Amino acid sequence: MATEPKESKRALAMVESQGAQAKKFVEDGADQARATMEKNMEQVTKTAEGFFKAAEEAAEFSRGNIEAMTRSAQLFASGFQDIGKQVFAVSQALTDHAMESAKAFAGVKSLKEVADIQAAFAKASMERSMNEAAKLQEATLRLAETASAPLQARMTMAVEKFSKPLAA
Numbered sequence: 001m002a003t004e005p006k007e008s009k010r011a012l013a014m015v016e017s018q019g020a021q022a023k024k025f026v027e028d029g030a031d032q033a034r035a036t037m038e039k040n041m042e043q044v045t046k047t048a049e050g051f052f053k054a055a056e057e058a059a060e061f062s063r064g065n066i067e068a069m070t071r072s073a074q075l076f077a078s079g080f081q082d083i084g085k086q087v088f089a090v091s092q093a094l095t096d097h098a099m100e101s102a103k104a105f106a107g108v109k110s111l112k113e114v115a116d117i118q119a120a121f122a123k124a125s126m127e128r129s130m131n132e133a134a135k136l137q138e139a140t141l142r143l144a145e146t147a148s149a150p151l152q153a154r155m156t157m158a159v160e161k162f163s164k165p166l167a168a
Helices: 003-106 111-167
Strands: none
Touching: 003 111
16 A cells, blocks of 8 residues: 555656646747747838838829929920910011001002012011021920920939839
């Protein structure tokens, strides 16, 4: 009978030892799970921050594009008004010139005078028209350059901004 308590004690010690080992195994597993979870949450947080930053940058870039388009449209409208005024002034000047020529016809005495007045009128009208057309063409080209400048600046910025990650 003396062996029974020893075996019971040994069995009890063994169960306690296995229980302690099981407890340690569970605690170690929980610690590892917690460390893994914390590491994963850290990575998720960094990734989310990266996405938010990219979204903010995209929104800011889009805002800049809209501002450039608005500025371009304003420049175009203003320049187009100026060209319209210039066209109106040219038309008015040509009309005035035609009226002067018509008045000159009223006092003619010969067919040669009519031909001379008509030739002078045609020559002056052609020269004035060609001169004014060159001015209008120049104004139109300046308008195109001015109105497209904000858009070209945005395009240049976009190329510089988006080509950097490719080079890196």
